[in-house]
Amino acid sequence: MFLVDAPVTGRRQVARGMFVLGFHAPEIANSVRAGQFVNIGWTPGPLLRRPFSVYRAEDSHIEVVLKAVGVGTEQLLAMQIGHRVSCLGPLGRGFEMTGSGVVLVSGGLGVAPMPLAVRDARAAGMEVTWVHGARTAADLCAEADGDRVIWATDDGSQGFHGTAVVAAPDADLVLACGPNPMLAAAAERWPHAQVAVETYMGCGTGVCLGCAVPLHRGGYDRACTEGPVYRAGDVDWSALPSHLHYAVGA
Amino acid sequence: MFLVDAPVTGRRQVARGMFVLGFHAPEIANSVRAGQFVNIGWTPGPLLRRPFSVYRAEDSHIEVVLKAVGVGTEQLLAMQIGHRVSCLGPLGRGFEMTGSGVVLVSGGLGVAPMPLAVRDARAAGMEVTWVHGARTAADLCAEADGDRVIWATDDGSQGFHGTAVVAAPDADLVLACGPNPMLAAAAERWPHAQVAVETYMGCGTGVCLGCAVPLHRGGYDRACTEGPVYRAGDVDWSALPSHLHYAVGA
Amino acid sequence: MKPDLSVEVGSLRLRGPVLAASGTFGYGTEVPLLERRALAGVVSKGIFLRPREGTPPPRIVETPGGMLNAIGLQGPGVEVLISDYAPKWAAWDFPVLVNINGESANEYGELAARLDGVPGVAGFEINISCPNVEQGGLYFGNDPRAAAAVTEAVRRRTKLPVWVKLTPMVGDIGVIARAVEGAGADALCAINTFVGMSIDLSSYRPRLSFRTGGLSGPAIRPLAVHLAHQAARAVRIPVIGIGGIARAEDALEFLVAGCAAVQVGTATFVNPKAIEEVHDGIAAHLQAKGFGSLADLPRYLPRD
Amino acid sequence: MKPDLSVEVGSLRLRGPVLAASGTFGYGTEVPLLERRALAGVVSKGIFLRPREGTPPPRIVETPGGMLNAIGLQGPGVEVLISDYAPKWAAWDFPVLVNINGESANEYGELAARLDGVPGVAGFEINISCPNVEQGGLYFGNDPRAAAAVTEAVRRRTKLPVWVKLTPMVGDIGVIARAVEGAGADALCAINTFVGMSIDLSSYRPRLSFRTGGLSGPAIRPLAVHLAHQAARAVRIPVIGIGGIARAEDALEFLVAGCAAVQVGTATFVNPKAIEEVHDGIAAHLQAKGFGSLADLPRYLPRD
Ligand SMILES: Cc1cc2nc3c(=O)[nH]c(=O)nc-3n(C[C@H](O)[C@H](O)[C@H](O)COP(=O)(O)OP(=O)(O)OC[C@H]3O[C@@H](n4cnc5c(N)ncnc54)[C@H](O)[C@@H]3O)c2cc1C
Ligand SMILES: Cc1cc2nc3c(=O)[nH]c(=O)nc-3n(C[C@H](O)[C@H](O)[C@H](O)COP(=O)(O)OP(=O)(O)OC[C@H]3O[C@@H](n4cnc5c(N)ncnc54)[C@H](O)[C@@H]3O)c2cc1C
Ligand SMILES: Cc1cc2nc3c(=O)[nH]c(=O)nc-3n(C[C@H](O)[C@H](O)[C@H](O)COP(=O)(O)O)c2cc1C
Ligand SMILES: Cc1cc2nc3c(=O)[nH]c(=O)nc-3n(C[C@H](O)[C@H](O)[C@H](O)COP(=O)(O)O)c2cc1C
Numbered sequence A, B: 001m002f003l004v005d006a007p008v009t010g011r012r013q014v015a016r017g018m019f020v021l022g023f024h025a026p027e028i029a030n031s032v033r034a035g036q037f038v039n040i041g042w043t044p045g046p047l048l049r050r051p052f053s054v055y056r057a058e059d060s061h062i063e064v065v066l067k068a069v070g071v072g073t074e075q076l077l078a079m080q081i082g083h084r085v086s087c088l089g090p091l092g093r094g095f096e097m098t099g100s101g102v103v104l105v106s107g108g109l110g111v112a113p114m115p116l117a118v119r120d121a122r123a124a125g126m127e128v129t130w131v132h133g134a135r136t137a138a139d140l141c142a143e144a145d146g147d148r149v150i151w152a153t154d155d156g157s158q159g160f161h162g163t164a165v166v167a168a169p170d171a172d173l174v175l176a177c178g179p180n181p182m183l184a185a186a187a188e189r190w191p192h193a194q195v196a197v198e199t200y201m202g203c204g205t206g207v208c209l210g211c212a213v214p215l216h217r218g219g220y221d222r223a224c225t226e227g228p229v230y231r232a233g234d235v236d237w238s239a240l241p242s243h244l245h246y247a248v249g250a
Numbered sequence C, D: 001m002k003p004d005l006s007v008e009v010g011s012l013r014l015r016g017p018v019l020a021a022s023g024t025f026g027y028g029t030e031v032p033l034l035e036r037r038a039l040a041g042v043v044s045k046g047i048f049l050r051p052r053e054g055t056p057p058p059r060i061v062e063t064p065g066g067m068l069n070a071i072g073l074q075g076p077g078v079e080v081l082i083s084d085y086a087p088k089w090a091a092w093d094f095p096v097l098v099n100i101n102g103e104s105a106n107e108y109g110e111l112a113a114r115l116d117g118v119p120g121v122a123g124f125e126i127n128i129s130c131p132n133v134e135q136g137g138l139y140f141g142n143d144p145r146a147a148a149a150v151t152e153a154v155r156r157r158t159k160l161p162v163w164v165k166l167t168p169m170v171g172d173i174g175v176i177a178r179a180v181e182g183a184g185a186d187a188l189c190a191i192n193t194f195v196g197m198s199i200d201l202s203s204y205r206p207r208l209s210f211r212t213g214g215l216s217g218p219a220i221r222p223l224a225v226h227l228a229h230q231a232a233r234a235v236r237i238p239v240i241g242i243g244g245i246a247r248a249e250d251a252l253e254f255l256v257a258g259c260a261a262v263q264v265g266t267a268t269f270v271n272p273k274a275i276e277e278v279h280d281g282i283a284a285h286l287q288a289k290g291f292g293s294l295a296d297l298p299r300y301l302p303r304d
């Protein structure tokens, strides 16, 4: 875990309202694994840091993908190149890559951990299928990638007419990210899938117990420490708030 | 009084650590008088607005002069061109120009209302002497102006060795601005001088009673409404906090 | 169709749910930029029978998300209020309530009696966060008997609406709320400022000349929502929510939590148009949700 | 010359004035980035005799300058604390106090007795903001007799330092402070979080599953400084200041206002190095002012 004073290095649009921000954060770029996140804070700004999956990591740079959904994301997207943020990470446990092929299933902003998952899967010699869904064609993240890419839209304006979960083929290893209701659906179909879960977070480092993920076996785990990646079937989805923004546009 | 969404239009240095910021604020530029102030707020930023004397006003632009002395001034000075602030003004009562000549006495950041005083005095056909003092030559604001300019430094590194109040000639009309202790000294010498006083402010518009200026006749006036310009002899200087930052470097 | 934003607070019909809070809007004559159509009413700066100088400066200190003030209830006294301000109020199309203060229950009563029937005075907001000299410098506001006594003293002297403004500095706000309801209050206002302190590290003394001050602003909002909610659960009379409201969403939190109306204070300092923006934003919210009137807004007010 | 920052809190000698607050530093094993030399001590996450699941999510909500939390004192219970954490604490060069909780005075006493003598447990911080089941769901913390009873119950079962952490949700903190001093507390910690609420405008219900939560962070600092100051004026035992400390200046306000030491909580979430920066900043302040030790710092503590 590193605490990096990271300047914004770039910004590009990848879907309607969806942007990728780059930061110079060498220590994090060198050590991050797919599914891990960074916790970003800045002054003047809101009190708490904001958690974001690492989207890409190359050389000394990391990227995150986001939409403006509240004060924090609005301020981040209004930052000019060179503006400095405090970047804490990499945090949490990422995906575990096992087997010969993987299906990535992402809804809306759930693309966030997937480019790194592609990287890590390829490094492990796996074949990658990426199923990416969103509300309409305009909301699909243009950067989905893999040996095979399947598109899905709620309105049928591009690719499969329906959700990414329904559009996806079966596989031994499924990694999913998106709104909690989508992950709940994924859990029904693939209890063994690895899913990246979102929760409100206080610290991101395991000390506040704010990021409780309810488990079927009873009790709670910390999304920031034991998660954010869980075995889909282990999570008690009905007890997890379903309205979080990460999901916007899915 | 206007509430203007004002972009930063420029920034220049005028003494050690002392900067002039320009804003596009036509309604205020057209109506402001010397000694009046604006109350500036921005998001994200501190809760309360920050009061600043209007330094210059030309066409649709106003200027203020400041140093970084706390969170607010630091954030203002870090703003890039184009960044928008909310500018409320012109506020308060300015200087009253009467007679054929005027002596302006400024200490440190007390230069702030003086360029407009020069403008208004000249418009009234008056002769202008400006006595400007600071700690050292490097702290003197380079833009002092008038038919006659007298410099004063505490360390004697430029002009008169001593304070601006001591360096100044007598006159029928004396306008002074600077740290409260300097104004108290001015009040001793020229009870009739008009002085621009600083206080902590809540609203700047007369409703909160936060900006109390203690008067010799008893009770308090509002610096933002009855002031900030007072007859020097009317103010009970001993009851006014003497440590405010406006004064820094005087 | 514009939603109907009018509300009834006891016998007082207001054209909207957003009032200006005491001490943050002067006597209603000062703030020029606000579009007054959005203003449902004004509570005047707190007044005593006699003029008061107030406290020496510094009187305010900014804090994270808030400010401390110690104005010391500076004011011209009731006679000047009657001669200089009430005549103006009489001409306005929204009510002005007078925030009344005293050092004994009797002083509150006298003040109400003096103002009762004065044209322009639409009602009273009793400020019980004043030092209670009768009981040795405690506050009327944190003793249910003293709070009730003050309320009764005012109630006996006027038929105008009597609102009681509660202090948050209590162990259980419900106890005080019920006491003043029982003593005849028409509505409760929750809440006044929290007592706070800030230390200057150059003098090693409090920054405020009065040592302590009242904390207001967004910082206190979650506490104020909770206290207003607790008060609303404790009584049947309307509760007016106050504390840190700057945007429509903030006001809506109080309304959903059981308040009939709200007051906006410190936000006015930052944004002279705050009241207007809060009012218009509430209307926009109702419209977006398809509610025809404020009465349709769902409330969260379990009475357990 | 580096100033001497060590302090004595009752019989406990601390190498500095800055501790980690309960519930914001886990069991002291989690936060990796802090330079521990600056850490004078840790107060563990609150514990009960038995394991507790805690409340369902959402458990936290951000507010202006602060946050609400309702963790529900999730924890593994005292036996796991003893087996898994205490042995690690025993090896550290700073003390760990255990924040203890119960639903009756007797439960607090039993917890202290079970932990007394366990290597690694340096003392107790009694959290009296817990629901008092004996008295029907009030808090121990706002009833002087209940607060004293809990303190006595713990005092009788241990010779280790006993600190009592006060709640701000009281009418007069001095009354509680004196009651627990009389019952044998070695020090007071002021304060715990304020109760607050935040409403979600899509569901028209509280954002927290527990409905209310405790407000912490910079927003509450001026209130906490005042309450810690009031507590310090009321008693002779040391007071440890808590509430919204993020920078050295904040801590110095509490120290000047009469506190012997401070705890840093929420700031740790924002800045894992907060404790270090507060500690080093206090040292820098003393040095800049020419004070050789923290004991030389002027205090503002009128005892009137
Ligand atoms: C492990 C993790 C990874 C994430 N990765 C991404 C990502 O790659 N891209 C992306 O756009 N978003 C991501 N999110 C969600 C992102 O953190 C929130 O959208 C963001 O915090 C919203 O902040 P705001 O100030 O704009 O919204 P506001 O609603 O103003 O925030 C208020 C508070 O709520 C919290 N909050 C609001 N929405 C969420 C949410 N959906 N999840 C968690 N906390 C929330 C904020 O952190 C803050 O504390 C992730 C969340 C988690 C937990
Ligand atoms: C009528 C008037 C005109 C002013 N004109 C100028 C000017 O032209 N140039 C200039 O540099 N400064 C001027 N000041 C002072 C300026 O407002 C303060 O320096 C500024 O508010 C400091 O803000 P900060 O956030 O940097 O400091 P902080 O110390 O972080 O501010 C904390 C709080 O204290 C208040 N405060 C701090 N210092 C002062 C002060 N000296 N006077 C009033 N309030 C203060 C702030 O407004 C804020 O509420 C003027 C003040 C007044 C009242
Ligand atoms: C400068 C100032 C003066 C105030 N004066 C009074 C007063 O005279 N009487 C009163 O009952 N409340 C007074 N208040 C309290 C406000 O009416 C309100 O209850 C409080 O500020 C919380 O609301 P806010 O956060 O919206 O400001 C004052 C508040 C401020 C900031
Ligand atoms: C997430 C969280 C959990 C907390 N848990 C406890 C606890 O278990 N026991 C306790 O006495 N205080 C607990 N507190 C209160 C803190 O110890 C501290 O008193 C309070 O947060 C104010 O300090 P701060 O503003 O520095 O955070 C908790 C606070 C937070 C934010």
Ligand code: FES
Pocket: A200, A201, A202, A203, A204, A205, A206, A207, A208, A209, A210, A211, A222, A223, A224, A225
């Ligand atoms: S966010 Fe604090 S424990 Fe996970």
Ligand code: FES
Pocket: B200, B201, B202, B203, B204, B205, B206, B207, B208, B209, B210, B211, B222, B223, B224, B225
């Ligand atoms: S600053 Fe509010 S009355 Fe002057």
